[in-house]
Amino acid sequence: MGAPATIDWRSVAALTFDCYGTLVDWETGLARDLRAGLAPIPNKTDDELLALYARAEEEAERPPFRPYAEVLRRALAAVGKSLNAPVRDAEALVAGLPSWPNYPDTNEALRRLQRRFRLVWCRTSTATSSRRPRRGSASASTRS
Numbered sequence: 001m002g003a004p005a006t007i008d009w010r011s012v013a014a015l016t017f018d019c020y021g022t023l024v025d026w027e028t029g030l031a032r033d034l035r036a037g038l039a040p041i042p043n044k045t046d047d048e049l050l051a052l053y054a055r056a057e058e059e060a061e062r063p064p065f066r067p068y069a070e071v072l073r074r075a076l077a078a079v080g081k082s083l084n085a086p087v088r089d090a091e092a093l094v095a096g097l098p099s100w101p102n103y104p105d106t107n108e109a110l111r112r113l114q115r116r117f118r119l120v121w122c123r124t125s126t127a128t129s130s131r132r133p134r135r136g137s138a139s140a141s142t143r144s
Contacts, residue, residue, distance in 0.1 A: 007120070014118035020100070023110070029100025030093070037076050037092025038085040052079045069094045 020026040031046035034053060043047070056078035060071045072093035080087045089095075113119060 005043055012117060014120050015113060016120040016122055018122050023102055023106045024100050025102050025103050029096060033092045033096035034074055034076065034079060036096065037087060037089045038083070039081045041083055041085050042085070049079070056082070103112070 017023055017037055027046070027050055030053065031049055034049050035041060053075055056075040057071060059078065060066070060074035066074070076090065076093050077087055079085075110119060
């Protein structure tokens with residue numbers, strides 16, 4: 001195995017970040033909104049709820065294409081069904097997504113980085129996207 005590649009930071013024009021999982025703590029927001037959308041769920045940890053959600057979301061994302069809001073609604077209903085927990089608010093995930101919290105260090109880190117780089121925020125989920133939020137990483141874009 002060779003030496004790791006190094007980055008010439010002087011040639012970097014911009015940094016891009018996947019939003020959900022890198023800047024935004026989507027697991028905390030999603031777990032909160034799953035609980036808000038369903039009847040009370042005793043004896044389930046957030047990790048257990050997120051695992052159920054991941055399976056339900058994968059099924060909801062199967063073709064045909066659906067807007068991401070519909071994927072969220074279908075996945076919430078499937079989680080509720082698997083737990084015998086009626087859906088209290090079918091819009092809980094859709095409405096909650098914009099308020100999912102940033103990680104504690106996100107704002108300060110972005111302030112520091114923007115002094116040197118252009119920052120580009122990316123997300124893989126929109127009202128018309130069928131892709132779910134995923135963990136991502138920062139990447140560097142070099143000047144041409």
